[in-house]
Amino acid sequence: MTAALLFEQFLNGLQFGLMLFLMSAGLTLVFGVMGLINLAHGSLFMIGAFFCAAAAGLTGNFWLGLAAGMAAAAAAGALIEVTVMRRLYTRDHLDQVLATFALILILSEGTKILFGPFPLYLDVPPLLTGTVDLGLTPYPLYRLALIVAGIGVALGLWLLIGRTRLGIRIRAGENDREMIAALGVNIRALYTVVFALGAALAGLAGALVGAVQSVQVGMGEPVLILAFVVIVIGGIGSIRGAMVGALLVGVIDTMGRFLLPQVFALFLDPSKASGAGAALASILVYLLMALILVIRPKGLFPVHA
Amino acid sequence: MPDKRREYALNAVLALGLLLVPLWAYWAGSPFTITVFTRIAIFALAAVGLNIALGLGGMVSFGHAVYFGVGGYVAGIAAQHAFNGETFLGIAGANQMLIIWPVAMIAAGLLAAVIGAFSLRTSGIFFIMITLAFAQMVYYFAISWPTYGGEDGLPIYVRNTFPGLNTMRPWNLFILCWCLLMLAIGAFALMRASRFGAALMAIRQNPDRVAAVGISPFGIKLAAFVISAMITGLAGALMADLSRFASPAAMAWTMSGELIVIIILGGTGRLFGPVAGAAVLVGFEVIFGGMTEHWRLWLGLVLLLTVLFARGGIVTLIAGRERLG
């Protein structure tokens, strides 16, 4: 184990965390403003990846694919919001869970019908291939770009929420839904916009990640569940919490998977060490979640304190 | 009351239908049908467990499959150790159902006690997400731990035994499952009518009011959660015996979703709701699965429409809403 390897894994964790942030931010925004738990968020991630891969494959241009992926996810999000989600805002959480679970089934099968049952492949754009020398270690340029993109989106969100009228409405909506309706804000439009924004973020994450992992049906759900862990840790409704939580989860998960088998190898024989290390690493973030819940039951940055 | 009589009639139809169709299949020599109905009975049993937590207690446990899976793994691990003579923490393996069932229930109950202790301090969306997360945790642990099959799960080469019955014969296994299901439904009915049930259903509707009369909601909810997990765990052990395989997929969050789907399709909190729901879910897969590989799309649509427009499920559609009196 060298410093170079450690640094590389840390960067991987950062990259993973930032992509997770894109997912979590959308999820927490939707819950904060509309009080809606949306299991189909993972499907929007998947849709972004699929449309990006398909468009990039057709046109040979990754950037067109990226735009297509985001647009498709946002459009799907808007469509879902208008047809299904609208009827769920006043329902209890169980209904929301079930309806969005149904959407997962529909969207997954729909994707299979549209794109076939086999995974699609998405190539890293030529502009971003190769590695960059970061002093300690060479690092893939694309992954570095993902980190930059993630930070860029975070800044953009911060500006949006803090400095624009839409942001003011979002923050007001998080605090008191009935009030902003009384104040004349067009709630329906606001909700559609917020939902589509969250969907676009998920689609972006899916499209970006699609170049480093395979694009297949079901790719969204593991990320979705981790996003849940992130917002439980960070505090439901808080974008700042989503960022902190996502970085924590990303880094701890990645470093854990790398380090734990080696730590165990110090005092167990190699065959047992890798198994035990992998098993503990796989549950590390959940243990982290449990620990945080004990100290801060509402997460690190609860919005409705 | 006409509603109650209609519900009793529906319950009888479901109970007897679940028994008579496989019986006919037995005489007609169609073991496949018996196996399908055994799956219905087992899923119904798992859902009866969830119905205690969700239907009566209002606890949306999105991680109940973990108890289903744990039950299966108890059966699988016990069978593996009985097969190769090793011990689990000093305890020898077993392949007797009468031993495995209580152990599976206890294991599931203990896990539920731990998860419940954490999760039940929260409510609403937190509770849903946290139960999901803990279930995932156990799932990932199960597929990473190499000794017990990892991702591949554990085969059960020889089905566990029950005194006096050849459990390898489909009809025998079915009748065991059916009897356990009826017993569990009976226990559910007793619990719902009892003081415990009265407190639990009150907590679902207004926990602050229940605390204000002096009943601590946490204790009741935890007890209900643990009992609920035990019944689902028993179902998991039966499923492992049916498929002769303890599968990590039984713990996956998709299974948790399916259990909740069964409850909603059948009718949340209704006595025979789990039976109706399980029949629909398994029936969908068997009937539509034969027609198209995209049967899940149709299931999703039916589920979506049910949630939006037929919220009370099949039992409510046929027998009307429940009056708690």
Place this chain on the structure above:
Amino acid sequence: MADPVLSLSHLSKSFGALKATDDVSLTLMPGEIHALIGPNGAGKSTLIGQISGRIAPDAGTITFKGRDITGLSVAQRARLGLGRSFQISSLIPEYSARRNVMLGLQARQGHSFRFLKPVMRDRRLRDEAEAILTKVGLAGRASVPSAELSHGERRLLEIAVALALEPACFLLDEPMAGMGAEGVGALVDFLRSLKQQAPILLIEHDMDAVFALADRLSVLVYGRIIASGSVEEIRNDPAVREAYLGDSE
């Protein structure tokens, strides 16, 4: 001089910069109705929250039947005999009036971990519940789900459930709220008879009812008790007139 049943001692609670409860001390003596009045925003809900156990005070103690209950949970205090009604009716909506009261009785008896005997067939529990409903005048509506009761009936049911606990004191949060003149009159008579059973800490806005019922009055303004005494003393207190009654007169 008898001991107070309920005693608040230097209770304080702040939410950030807002002092919702500012060094409040108060007693409830046996056999009395002690009314707590004050303008909106005075901090009555926060005070009720601390007495019932929903909110933890920053400082001060609450003593009930000679025992320090400051650290006890809502359910624990209820079990000790602290009965309350809610400002906004909080009942079990799908349960009938009878069943709501039976829940209170069941809690009183302390046996909720019973799994076998059907509770609705428990004759004694049903009869007791019906007796209590008769006391508050709801006997005829025993089988109606509480969600279908009228507003006034729900206020009465709240009190019935509190009665089922055989409490050592009543904490009634605006029981008259939303009731018509006739209902208020009947409730005033009822509460007057109730105080023999257990003293009442009555939070109310309806001044006529308060002046008719209260043995003692305390006035809460901006989290502080600015005056406490008999009805006559409070009516003539200049600080009170200015802060509260002055505006309406």
